[in-house]
């Protein structure tokens with residue numbers, strides 16, 4: 001029998017890919033990462049032309065921890081002989097398609113990354129973890145990191161109509177041609193994805209076509225918090241502060257911070273306004289309806305169309321519309337790990353709401369067993385930065401340092417000008 005791995009990763013999105021990249025140079029460390037998809041792909045259904053990363057390119061897999069790592073974004077550009085065009089472009093926010101290509105490039109240089117391998121379960125065998133991997137078989141590892149990401153969420157009234165004229169924005173591109181042809185289309189949700197879908201449809205649908213409607217429960221099409229001090233809530237200093245708060249306080253804070261993660265970039269809002277404005281030249285109003293503060297309370301189907309019952313949250317007024325297609329840009333939730341962790345169910349500690357208890361070093365508290373870590377499943381314990389690409393390298397380095405029991409990657413003691421919390425007042 002092969003000796004157990006030092007570290008096994010479940011899922012290869014940016015989070016575990018960063019961990020694989022930071023672990024690769026560590027002498028003697030035996031790792032493997034398993035991904036169910038046949039190759040690396042980053043949100044392919046939303047790879048809309050012209051969309052960019054919402055964070056600067058330095059939020060790559062390694063640079064904010066190890067800028068000289070051979071898998072940095074700049075190393076990728078050098079390898080592709082594109083450094084000079086990048087330098088002259090002076091663009092910190094790279095196209096989303098380029099980030100996807102960069103990650104695929106890095107992944108191809110990491111032999112520890114195994115594709116087409118689905119991890120069905122993780123159990124504790126008394127001295128090591130055993131992963132049931134399909135089709136590889138049983139894999140033994142001393143430490144496990146779950147990086148299984150998120151899954152799309154549809155509003156409850158629209159769930160029964162999924163596939164019948166209703167798609168989630170995660171599947172937007174495969175549905176795009178049908179949406180361009182449909183006479184009347186409704187986009188639900190006003191996060192960045194909703195705005196991108198609305199803008200793309202607005203630009204690409206022939207003018208004079210039926211109504212393009214955009215409704216959202218939030219009271220306004222709000223801009224994403226993007227001020228420099230505001231962004232310090234995506235630093236390790238803030239993560240430390242947040243983790244130290246009690247559970248009820250953390251649960252109150254996250255929804256109150258919605259403009260840090262649920263809103264729209266100011267550039268996209270401006271592009272939408274420009275596009276609408278252009279349609280008024282020569283008189284008349286565009287064939288669009290923008291409806292903030294409105295939620296879908298019920299939905300039904302008849303004669304090949306979809307009927308949406310709407311309610312204005314503030315007014316309490318009700319209305320209904322008939323539409324031909326609905327795109328729900330209604331976000332994602334952390335992927336349910338209950339089945340994956342079923343053999344560990346008696347060992348895993350949970351909080352009052354049944355969520356995983358996660359320590360500061362991203363380790364899930366187990367009553368017995370080796371180290372089990374999570375990446376991007378800890379918003380309730382570590383705050384709104386959990387899915388943020390800017391924290392990916394730092395979180396991976398923390399996990400790696402814990403796994404190795406030494407400071408493989410030196411991490412900065414301070415990362416923000418803001419002092420979060422009242423300890424020793426400077």
Ligand SMILES: Cc1cc2nc3c(=O)[nH]c(=O)nc-3n(C[C@H](O)[C@H](O)[C@H](O)COP(=O)(O)OP(=O)(O)OC[C@H]3O[C@@H](n4cnc5c(N)ncnc54)[C@H](O)[C@@H]3O)c2cc1C
Pocket residue numbers: 010011012013014015016034035036037042043046052053054055117118119120147148149150193335340375376387388389390
């Ligand atoms: C369209 C879009 C754009 C975004 N843009 C930004 C941005 O610009 N900046 C930013 O900071 N954040 C952004 N985010 C948020 C976040 O960074 C991404 O969601 C990111 O992909 C999260 O990485 P991850 O590795 O945690 O999960 P994922 O990328 O979701 O990867 C998880 C992987 O695990 C695999 N998996 C799941 N279960 C198993 C299993 N049992 N066995 C094997 N494999 C499994 C899945 O197939 C998947 O490939 C964006 C999110 C979306 C949806």
